[in-house]
Amino acid sequence: MSTFDCRVAFAEELINLAREDERIVAVCNDSVGSSNLVGFATEFPDRMINVGIAEQDMVGVGAGLALSGYIPFVCAAAPFLTGRALEQIKADVAYSQAPVVLCGMSPGMAYGELGPTHHSIEDLSWLRAIAGLGIVVPADPAETRAAVRWAAASATPVFLRIGRFKVPAVTGDAPFTFGTAGRLREGTDVTVVAAGTMVSRALEAAEEAAAEGVSVRVLNMSTIAPLDEPAIRQAISETRAIVTAEEATTTGGLGAAVAAVVVTERNPVPMRMLGVPREFAPTGNTAFLLSHFGLTAADIRTAAVHLARADA
Amino acid sequence: MLAADPRTAAAWRRFRQEITDAGPERRREMLRQRANQSRTADLHMIGRAGLGHVGGDMSVLDILTTLFFAVLRVDPEKPDWPDRDRFVLSKGHTAGALYATLAAAGFFPEEELDSFIAPMSPLNGHPNRVKVPGVETNTGPLGHGLPVSVGMAVAGRLAASARHVYVVLGDGELQEGSNWEAAMTAGHRRLANLTAVVDRNRLQQGARTEDTNGLDPLDAKWRAFGWDVHEVDGHDHLALLEALTAPRTERPTCIIANTIKGRGVSFMENLVEWHHKVPSAEQISAATAELAR
Numbered sequence: 001m002s003t004f005d006c007r008v009a010f011a012e013e014l015i016n017l018a019r020e021d022e023r024i025v026a027v028c029n030d031s032v033g034s035s036n037l038v039g040f041a042t043e044f045p046d047r048m049i050n051v052g053i054a055e056q057d058m059v060g061v062g063a064g065l066a067l068s069g070y071i072p073f074v075c076a077a078a079p080f081l082t083g084r085a086l087e088q089i090k091a092d093v094a095y096s097q098a099p100v101v102l103c104g105m106s107p108g109m110a111y112g113e114l115g116p117t118h119h120s121i122e123d124l125s126w127l128r129a130i131a132g133l134g135i136v137v138p139a140d141p142a143e144t145r146a147a148v149r150w151a152a153a154s155a156t157p158v159f160l161r162i163g164r165f166k167v168p169a170v171t172g173d174a175p176f177t178f179g180t181a182g183r184l185r186e187g188t189d190v191t192v193v194a195a196g197t198m199v200s201r202a203l204e205a206a207e208e209a210a211a212e213g214v215s216v217r218v219l220n221m222s223t224i225a226p227l228d229e230p231a232i233r234q235a236i237s238e239t240r241a242i243v244t245a246e247e248a249t250t251t252g253g254l255g256a257a258v259a260a261v262v263v264t265e266r267n268p269v270p271m272r273m274l275g276v277p278r279e280f281a282p283t284g285n286t287a288f289l290l291s292h293f294g295l296t297a298a299d300i301r302t303a304a305v306h307l308a309r310a311d312a
Numbered sequence: 313m314l315a316a317d318p319r320t321a322a323a324w325r326r327f328r329q330e331i332t333d334a335g336p337e338r339r340r341e342m343l344r345q346r347a348n349q350s351r352t353a354d355l356h357m358i359g360r361a362g363l364g365h366v367g368g369d370m371s372v373l374d375i376l377t378t379l380f381f382a383v384l385r386v387d388p389e390k391p392d393w394p395d396r397d398r399f400v401l402s403k404g405h406t407a408g409a410l411y412a413t414l415a416a417a418g419f420f421p422e423e424e425l426d427s428f429i430a431p432m433s434p435l436n437g438h439p440n441r442v443k444v445p446g447v448e449t450n451t452g453p454l455g456h457g458l459p460v461s462v463g464m465a466v467a468g469r470l471a472a473s474a475r476h477v478y479v480v481l482g483d484g485e486l487q488e489g490s491n492w493e494a495a496m497t498a499g500h501r502r503l504a505n506l507t508a509v510v511d512r513n514r515l516q517q518g519a520r521t522e523d524t525n526g527l528d529p530l531d532a533k534w535r536a537f538g539w540d541v542h543e544v545d546g547h548d549h550l551a552l553l554e555a556l557t558a559p560r561t562e563r564p565t566c567i568i569a570n571t572i573k574g575r576g577v578s579f580m581e582n583l584v585e586w587h588h589k590v591p592s593a594e595q596i597s598a599a600t601a602e603l604a605r
Contacts, residue, residue: 025470027463049466057459057493064463067441067449069394070470072463087453088490092460096450097442 003166007105009141010162011036013148014073018044024152027062027074029055035075035105055080059088059102066098071152077111078104078120078161086126093157094133101151106164107137108197108247109276112286121276125252127159128225134178135224137161139199140169143222146176154178165197165247165286171220179223181231187217190304191235191242195221195254198245198274198295205300212301214308224254232261241307242271245300247290250275270310272303314420314434314445321388321418324381331382336550339382343549347377348603350412351576353425355603357408359596361428363437367573367586368482369409371513371546375480375569376401376413378552379509384478388418391445395473398448398464402457403482403511404438405588410447411435419446455488457481458508462494465506465564478556480509484516487525492537498564499538506564507556508539511546513573517587534566546571576603 018024018040025047026040032050041048049065051058055076062074074081081104082089093100104123111118127135134156138144144162151158174182184199185206194202199220206216217239219231235242242262244255255273262268276293290296327346331339350373358364380386385397401410408428415422420434427433434443438452449460461479468475481491498506512530514521521527531541542555546569555567573587574580577599580591591599 046470051493051497054493054497056455056490057462057497060456060459060490060494061463061466061497063449064460064465065467066463067460068398068464068467068471070467088456088459091450091453092456095440098449 001168003168004141005166006138006141006144006163007036009144010103010148011039013145015040015043017149017152018047021071021152023069023071025049025065025070025072027051027058027065027072029053029058029076029080031076031105034077035103037075055084056088059085059100060092062100063088063092063096063098066100067096071099071101073101073103075103075105077118078107078123079118082120082123082126089127089133090130094130097132098157099155100157102159104159104161107161108163108165109281109286109289110164112284112289115283116280119281121247121249123161124224124246124248124254128252128257132157133225134158135161136178137196137222137224138176139196139220139222140167140171142169143171143176147222150176150178161196163197167197168200170200170203174220176222179226179228181228182220182222183217184220185216185218187215187239189215189240189308191217191219191239192245192300192304193219193221193232193235193242193254193258194245195224197247201295201297202245202300204297205304208297208301209304212305214305216304221254224257227257227261229261232258233265236262236265236269239269241269243274243300243303243307244271245274245295247295248275249278251278270307272307274299274303313443314424316389316391316445317418317421318389320416320422324388324417327381340550343377343381346381346416347374347549348576350377350409350416352600352603353416354408354412355591355596355599357412357425357428359591359593360426362590363429364408364590365405365588366591367515367580368403368406368511368513370575370577370580371571371573372403372406372480372511373409373413374547374549374575375509375511375552376409378549378556379478380413380417382553383556386446388446391419395475397475398461398477400448400451400457400461400477400479401439402451402479403454403485404451407437407439410439411444414444414446420444454482454485455490458491458494461506462498462503465498465503466501468505469503475505477506478509480511483510483512483514483527484521486510486527495534495537495539502538502562503564504560504562507567508564509567509569511571512568513571515573515582515584515587519584530568539564539566541566541568543568543570547575578602
């Protein structure tokens with residue numbers, strides 16, 4: 001199966017948008033290359049604002065542009081965009097209601113061997129706590145394009161988590177709708193709620209579980225905030241267990257968000273969260289780390305089958 | 313969102329015309345009186361509320377008054393006019409001084425000052441652009457105003473607009489590194505449409521700036537970052553006016569305004585303790601008498 005780097009789709013769609021709307025500008029922190037903005041910088045040099053290695057300044061500049069009628073896409077490696085400029089994201093963007101599109105590039109453990117300083121696994125937990133900030137984690141190139149286009153038109157503060165790890169096309173006939181989970185596979189026993197790089201693994205796991213007689217529903221939870229609570233509640237009433245899968249820490253990420261819905265149900269279902277525990281990763285590339293932390297398709301299948309049988 | 317007060321806005325318009333027509337001494341006296349009226353309003357507001365940053369409010373009010381009553385191209389009745397000049401109060405804890413100034417210019421009714429920090433009031437302890445017309449971005453945490461202002465200046469240039477961006481910074485807040493990231497960007501991009509005014513009162517919340525994490529030589533720092541620098545007496549309205557309207561080169565401008573924390577109220581001047589101490593009723597009436605001179 002062919003796989004794609006979502007950053008390519010991101011860059012192409014941003015250029016398409018910029019051709020249509022001169023309010024589109026890009027702001028970055030010396031990341032023209034790693035944010036895949038070379039084409040944008042070449043075609044729109046005046047609208048490419050590279051502030052250098054200065055993330056607090058970068059987000060503040062983005063806010064100033066947004067408050068002046070522009071549509072800034074503020075691009076940087078996800079760990080530094082969110083970690084170094086967290087207060088700017090809170091005060092200048094979300095609290096000021098500045099319609100900035102914050103683009104966290106290469107999130108999760110995409111920078112595997114570079115180590116935990118460069119892993120962005122805390123970003124979802126940090127940002128989920130900030131009022132008024134939409135959080136979108138596209139699962140494939142088509143969804144990335146749709147999310148970029150939606151974010152530009154939304155006139156609200158948004159965080160887009162743009163993956164570097166190559167993924168297959170998975171969303172197909174389920175186009176991106178902000179705030180709505182895409183149901184990519186029907187199932188009656190267990191629901192797997194996944195985001196980003198984990199969605200294709202969840203689909204693979206569902207296929208394997210079916211061979212073992214377990215019917216798995218797969219939800220692509222590409223909007224982390226606001227969370228599609230109706231889709232979760234429907235899963236609770238129509239399937240007998242929930243597994244969440246994310247390339248982020250379970251301490252406050254997607255799993256925690258879903259769990260917070262599950263516990264409010266009168267008849268909750270058993271649940272298992274797959275993600276990175278509250279520990280720093282050992283040395284290793286992305287594939288190794290995903291395997292180390294139990295985030296392979298086989299791990300998802302095992303969790304789903306176990307929950308289905310334990311309950312049977 | 314609060315709405316403009318047309319009568320006060322009309323008075324503000326007349327005042328601005330008079331200032332333009334007046335000779336220097338008359339102009340100085342008009343701005344002095346106007347600033348002291350705002351100081352009095354601010355003190356009463358803080359007294360009623362039981363909270364506020366009185367020392368920094370008194371320090372910055374001559375700068376705010378000069379900007380809003382003689383410099384800024386804004387319209388209180390059209391606060392969203394796209395080509396208006398932008399004003400950012402980076403030292404957001406002196407929101408009281410900004411509210412008193414905005415109310416005096418007619419951006420919202422002066423009676424609203426009575427609600428300062430009351431439950432559900434639009435007048436929060438730090439300025440909120442969504443609730444208060446004339447506030448361009450939310451501030452409060454320090455070191456945020458300059459980067460946002462740089463973004464506004466870049467936007468002004470992209471839009472080929474004549475708008476100018478003014479930002480008032482506290483000197484203590486210059487200890488936040490984000491300011492120097494933004495100062496580099498503004499210098500590098502030669503943002504001539506950006507003016508930063510440093511309210512250099514040399515006191516921060518806990519002690520003197522120079523005893524905490526010293527800033528001197530402050531003028532040399534800004535120059536090294538590619539800015540033109542003017543140093544003025546921040547309570548001399550004519551000197552401020554001259555610096556704020558000086559012919560611009562191709563570089564951003566920094567005005568270091570030497571000020572006195574608690575200015576205008578003799579028992580508050582230059583004392584660290586008045587950073588956010590609340591004056592008693594007796595102290596407010598004594599201060600009001602001093603400011604009426």
